[in-house]
Amino acid sequence: MPTYTAPTKDMAFVLHDVLKTHESATPGYDELEPDFTAAVLEEAGKLASEVLTPLNVVGDQEKCRLENGIVYTPTGFKAAFEQMKEGGWTGLDMPEEFGGQNMPVVLGTAVGEMFSAANQAFTMYQGLTHGAASAILAHGTQAQKDTYLPKMVSCEWTGTMNLTEPHCGTDLGLMRTKAEPQGDGSYKVSGQKIFISAGDHDMSENVIHLVLAKVPGGPEGIKGVSLFIVPKFNVNDDNSVGSANGVSVGNIEKKMGIHGNATCVMNYDEATGYLLGDLNKGMRAMFTMMNEARLGVAMQGLAQAEAAYQNAVIYAKDRLQGRDVTGVKNPDGPADPLIVHPDIRRALMDQKSFIEGARAFLLWGASLIDQAHRAEDADADGLISLMTPVLKGFLTDEGYDMTVRAQQIYGGHGYIEEHGMSQFTRDARIAQIYEGANGVQALDLVGRKLAQDGGKHVMAFFAMIKDYCKEQGDVEGMEEFITPLKAASKDLQAASMFFMQNGMKNPNHALAGSYDFMHLFGHVCLGFMWARMARASLDALAAGSSDATFHETKLTTARFYMARRLPATGMHLARIESGADTVMALDAEAF
Incomplete structure (x- = not known):
């Protein structure tokens, strides 16, 4: 079974020696002293290595299942999710007002890399919730924030984003899902959405869907799209979980990777929904979530490359194959280890140099987000807006390629499921596609x-x-x-x-x-x-x-x-x- 060790030392080097976060004028960065960040990274690393990593192969093999309308996650996921919630990891960089710890995004990104490397499919449940909560935080009314955010920050309730439909992918102006206004200010949402990651599962009391839909009579195309909060279960006046809403799972997609995440076909049958943000301005509100998600997907490309690389290094040092052309290095054995060969070194150095460079790039990008939001720096906001497609596209393309190179070092064993290397490649592949294909x-x-x-x-x-x-x-x-x-x-x-x-x-x-x-x-x-x-x-x-x-x-x-x-x-x-x-x-x- 593959292993994973959190690269906390390299993260600390980037945070403190390169970015010098604790010396930055960005509000909140004065708290990021080396001893403090080391403690956070160490605890997150333990959770990643000891709890999430062993479940990675379990999720890949068991997959999620739909039975009698209920989605069940793989063995061990629910207990691990409880540990994640109890540790406060789901709200690390969310506002204290809603139960978060208000840590900077740069620290949350470092922690997120570890969790994603250990188990990408599992980490997506909280990652998508974080994105949905961020959209509500940015565009919701105070009542909506008070209703949904405390339980989404804690992940008692989880969240999703619903964009794609069977007949429209990137061209969202073609969508057919509609939202009929009601007399009480709510809407009745009807339609079908596909490819909905974490669309339903058994790990939270409620799932809060953010759904793009068109209100009849609105502008044509993308200009007529609005965003709605559509909970799986209606929420009572005291914010407790109420009756079932008109939301159901039509199917769980059978896919190449991230088997431990429930990628659902979601059906909305006059489900009660509530407008999030302004009418016919749904894409503006959704992009709050999508831009955050794109940084998260960039992180996934890096994370899968890191996990695959670590295992390739172990194999290259242990596997005996051929002799070093410059002289025998293992005279007591029948062959030298793979790592003596220049082509193996080339492949490993390609991976190592990408991973460490990508980590610095990603954390620098996260620091720009902090600068933009915490210091209200418009230039930093413009720069990270420019960098977002580069981060997402380049890191996921290269990250996937690096998992293939790691797999190649195993030779035929890399193609055999027993060694687990194919999962890194299969899981990394989706990152090039979702949240906007590269x-x-x-x-x-x-x-x-x-x-x-x-x-x-x-x-x-x-x-x-x-x-x-x-x-x-x-x-x-x-x-x-x-x-x-x-x-x-x-x-x-x-x-x-x-x-x-x-x-x-x-x-x-x-x-x-x-x-x-x-x-x-x-x-x-x-x-x-x-x-x-x-x-x-x-x-x-x-x-x-x-x-x-x-x-x-x-x-x-x-x-x-x-x-x-x-x-x-x-x-x-x-x-x-x-x-x-x-x-x-x-x-x-x-x-």
Whole structure:
């Protein structure tokens, strides 16, 4: 059975040596002293490793089941969920007013990575609840907040998001679910939604669905969509659980991975619902949840890569296969361990350099969210808005790829369920699809985010990289990291210029290059993170760190990323600059 050990040491390095959270002016960050964060991360790590990890394979094999209208989760899930609730983990970064602990998002993100790596399917139940609660917090009336948030923060009640229907995926303007207004201010919601993660289960008293629907007589298309709170059970005036609402589960989807999560077909038959936010402004309210979810999905890509990598390292050190071409390393055995071979090292270094860079990128993104919300920093808000499709698309594409590389190290055993490596790959695959497929993320990045606020935020990013390179260029030991970062940043700027010069004449030139641009951007962000981590490790070594091995390893991994991974920006630029002609050349009938 696969194992998982929480990477708390690396998380602490990013939080304190790189991001220097405890020195930040962001309100609440003064509480993030190293001893405090270490205690939180250690306790979360124990829960992840000792409770959630053993249940990962159980959920994969048992799956959820629907019997007589009731959804049952796999053995052990309910007890683990109780532990999660009792520990207060479900409300770690939620307001104290509603029972949360008001910790910064950056700490909640670090904890979330551990839980997701240990058991992604399980962690989705509380993750979706967190997102639904955030939408109510941002757009609900005070009465709605008082009714739903205390029990959603504690996960006594869980939450979902209901967007997709059988006949419409990304194009939500095609939806048919309707909401008929009633005399008392409520609505009767009718329709069917599909792919609803955590749509129903036996781990909470109530499920609070956030459902997109159209009110008759409203505008056509997406402009006529509103968001409604539709509980599984109606809520009494004293906030206790009341009668059953017109909500039922039609089926549990049979899917490639995340078997431990109940992905449901949800049927609404004149279910009582309540408008959340403004009429016909449902997408604005839903995007509060979706943007948070996209950061959570980016985390899933990283988390599955981390879990798969840890097991691949163990196997590579234990499995004897062939001899080192430079000389025998295990003379007492019939062969040397796999890890002596350069191709195995290449695969492991690809994984290690991605994972550690991605963790820094994700936590930096979380710190921007804190800066935007806690310090009301509009520039930070604009920057994380720009980064969200990059985080979601790049980290899930690369994270999936890294689980495949980890699986490959096992050879044929990686394809056999006994070793459990296929689950990481199967579970990681969905992250590229849900919360906006990665092709849509790329289109959002190029079609909307680059031009947002007149291009202010992407220009700010370019300036940030330029200033950092200028500041660090003359620092002893930094040139080998700054030079490749400069080159990669120039590739990103050249790609942006190509879109500006050619996109207006022919939008297909921009759209055909959008996916490469998302990856180019992602590599530059990881290059930036690796430069910052290299500087932090150089400083630690100069200060006489008691853990020189950790920092030397960090510098070696940084050199690998700069030499072997970051040059991919040149390839992506070449593809972008080739334009759309070859992409669009064939008639549809030729495929």
